[in-house]
Amino acid sequence: MRFIRNFAGALCMMAAVSCGQSSGEQEVAVSADGNTNPVIENIMARRSIRRYKDTVVDRKIMEQILLCGINAPNGQNKQSWEVRVVDNPATMEEIKAMMADGLPEEEAERARVSFRGAPVMVFIARDLSYDFSAYDCGLLAQNMMLSATSLGVGSICLGSPVRAVYNSPKAEAVIEKLGFSKGYELCLCVGFGYADETPDAKPRDWGKVKFLD
Numbered sequence: 718m719r720f721i722r723n724f725a726g727a728l729c730m731m732a733a734v735s736c737g738q739s740s741g742e743q744e745v746a747v748s749a750d751g752n753t754n755p756v757i758e759n760i761m762a763r764r765s766i767r768r769y770k771d772t773v774v775d776r777k778i779m780e781q782i783l784l785c786g787i788n789a790p791n792g793q794n795k796q797s798w799e800v801r802v803v804d805n806p807a808t809m810e811e812i813k814a815m816m817a818d819g820l821p822e823e824e825a826e827r828a829r830v831s832f833r834g835a836p837v838m839v840f841i842a843r844d845l846s847y848d849f850s851a852y853d854c855g856l857l858a859q860n861m862m863l864s865a866t867s868l869g870v871g872s873i874c875l876g877s878p879v880r881a882v883y884n885s886p887k888a889e890a891v892i893e894k895l896g897f898s899k900g901y902e903l904c905l906c907v908g909f910g911y912a913d914e915t916p917d918a919k920p921r922d923w924g925k926v927k928f929l930d
């Protein structure tokens with residue numbers, strides 16, 4: 718079993734794999750010939766950010782990120798998502814307060830911190846009438862996070878605010894505030910902002926991947 722421990726290690730591992738080395742014995746730096754691949758570098762550089770600067774991401778930049786999101790592959794091009802963007806600090810606080818309202822203090826605090834301090838939050842709802850809509854929403858989220866990385870914007874995919882919303886006595890009010898259409902259900906959040914930390918890559922288990930002969 719092999720773990721990818723950091724960006725450089727991951728690049729070495731990928732190079733080894735692309736050279737047909739399944740166990741990575743012969744590791745070659747991707748950039749050895751001076752030709753790096755910016756898409757692969759971007760994918761390997763993305764990390765979940767849990768500390769943000771206060772600066773809100775400019776709407777023009779967020780529009781670019783959202784445009785990349787809705788260009789994700791999606792089943793039958795149904796675009797089985799709806800997206801709501803909150804970048805107004807007052808609205809963000811209002812939503813957090815609604816989520817926490819009526820909960821015991823410990824749960825209320827968990828709900829409040831579930832956004833991980835991101836100054837921009839994208840709420841994604843899935844079309845309940847389409848069985849693959851959760852995958853569509855995941856791909857939308859990933860396109861947004863990767864494009865954000867390429868633009869110097871940090872991001873984090875978040876499931877816990879979704880749980881917090883549905884756990885809240887005020888769930889209906891929060892959903893109404895987000896304004897999703899009937900037949901859509903909140904399924905994922907993605908936070909954006911400028912990173913105030915540089916986390917290391919978490920280990921990946923290469924043993925979960927196998928080529929079949």
Ligand SMILES: Cc1cc2nc3c(=O)[nH]c(=O)nc-3n(C[C@H](O)[C@H](O)[C@H](O)COP(=O)(O)O)c2cc1C
Pocket residue numbers: 763764765766767833873874875876877878918919
């Ligand atoms: C569906 C999904 C839900 C997640 N929910 C949370 C969450 O609620 N809180 C959190 O801090 N991170 C959350 N994450 C981020 C993961 O913890 C993170 O992607 C994982 O640890 C790998 O780290 P990396 O993104 O830096 O590579 C979530 C990620 C995904 C894909």
